[in-house]
Amino acid sequence: MTETFDEVRDLTVAGGPVRFYSSGRADAPPVLLLHGAMLDTAELDWMHVAPALAEHFRVLAIDLPRHGGSRPWPGRVDQGLLQRIVIGLLDQLGIERTALVGLSMGGGVSIGTALDHPERVSSAVLLAPGGLGARRPAQFLTWLSTRTPGVLRATTAWLARSPRAVRRSFEDNLQHGAGTPGVERAVELAQREAEQKYRHREPALDDWQALSFGPWAMRTDFLPELHRMAVPTLWVRGSADPLVLQPELDAAVAAVPGARMEVLPDAGHVSTLDQPDRVAALVREFLTEHAGTPEPGR
Template sequence: MTRTPTPFERIALDRPEGRLSVVTAGEHGAPVVLLSGAGQDNALLSWRHLLPVLAAEHRVFAPDWPKQGHSRPWNGLADHAALTDVVTHVLDRFGLDRVALVGLSQGGALALSYAIDHPERVERLVAMAPAGVIAFPPGVHQLLWLTARSRFLNRTLPERMFRTREGVERFVRRALFAGPVADLESVVDEVMEEVRVSGVGSSDWQNASIGPWRMRVDLRPRLGEISCPTLFIQGDKDVGVRPARTVEAARRVPGARLELLEGNGHWLNRQSPDRVNALVREFLAESGT
């Protein structure tokens, strides 16, 4: 499907820690903030297909998380508290009292958390394969905790994996997708560019969110506090966030709706953009958001 490119503007916001880059598009309509994932991701990488669809009816804001994309250099830890502050800064900087939040993976966790802690600022919520609702069995958890603290496991090995185009393609096929992707070559090119600029490895949020005995970011006990209309979207072949975790999370949110996409992996908004775009657009339109 051929899409006409949507003009967007990239605005740099000065923060004490560094530069926060925000992609904006759309001139009219209720505001939507798009929160991308961790690792080798950025605003345009995740939202390349959704952003122009929403910009036809909304004002759209998509920040590069600190240490990703154009939000560099950045001094300091970009953990859960810091990223929550980033969301607040974006809302305040652009004068957005209430918004729809759409988040993927790490961004899904931040969207859920923000709706819990700042319900007065979230009109509607979409969480795609969200982190922050995951637990691991003993042994596996401790191994992941050690991995987060080992430069060899967290940086050196990924650097070797991402050294070649074949390695990058192998990773996205196995870890992020679960079937054919129409623009796979473009995805690989974009991931390689993010690797070139930002390096590889887990994000500060990922590393800081796992403690030695349990997850430091575990939103499950508080999901029942979410009061806005909520849509969960999950790939049924996701190996990063197991579908059962998202199903359980959706059951905890009052009145939440769940869409399980067959044959999709973790990065479902890049694997099946037309399907995901339609779900998000229709959900946001239900109340004129």
């Protein structure tokens, strides 16, 4: 048990260690939460949202490889492996279909899983998802930094040894800074993750991020494939998100049959910390509509 989830288990999925969390009634409709990259973990990203959803759903979550308790992982942790972990987890748990809620990198994993395995996904809520767009700002320089020996490991060491830098970065990327509810716990979890990355000699960027970049164009861009999306989707962006821009989300929603979009005023990239109550309400309403779950109070 943690402050966020009722149960914690360590599993082996797709040949490696995966820390698995769950809350809520076992007979409720399942929803799998997938967190973001770098210093994110299941407990950090979903600390407010998971308990709210557990009142209505069977909430499942994992630490993705090289995050939280899912260590150590050898080799490349790419989109294909992450999707195999999602499907492998569902197989182990005996779950035929689940809703997916993914943030940032977890949103990209959710998109790919829904495209490739629609029979296993009842619906998807995509919070500032990664993997949209053919080019990114500073495309070449970012690609170059991911290929320069020692740069990403040096960044890991700097973050592990600089608690003030982690705090400052965290607070600067939250719309209410140090006044954000739960910020002290969030910073503590992020600092712990930085230290874990350093201890396990992991690069600051996830493989998923680094492998997505080519020198002139993105190697991971779901936009050309989104016309194939066969599950209901809700796309969510914070109005102040500097990473996932509105034109990218507009293009995604235009490409997906029946897609819905919500823009959260005064929220940044990690909307689950900036506006957790609103995010939880949006997720609950959307999943209720597409999972046959009774409305709260009925």
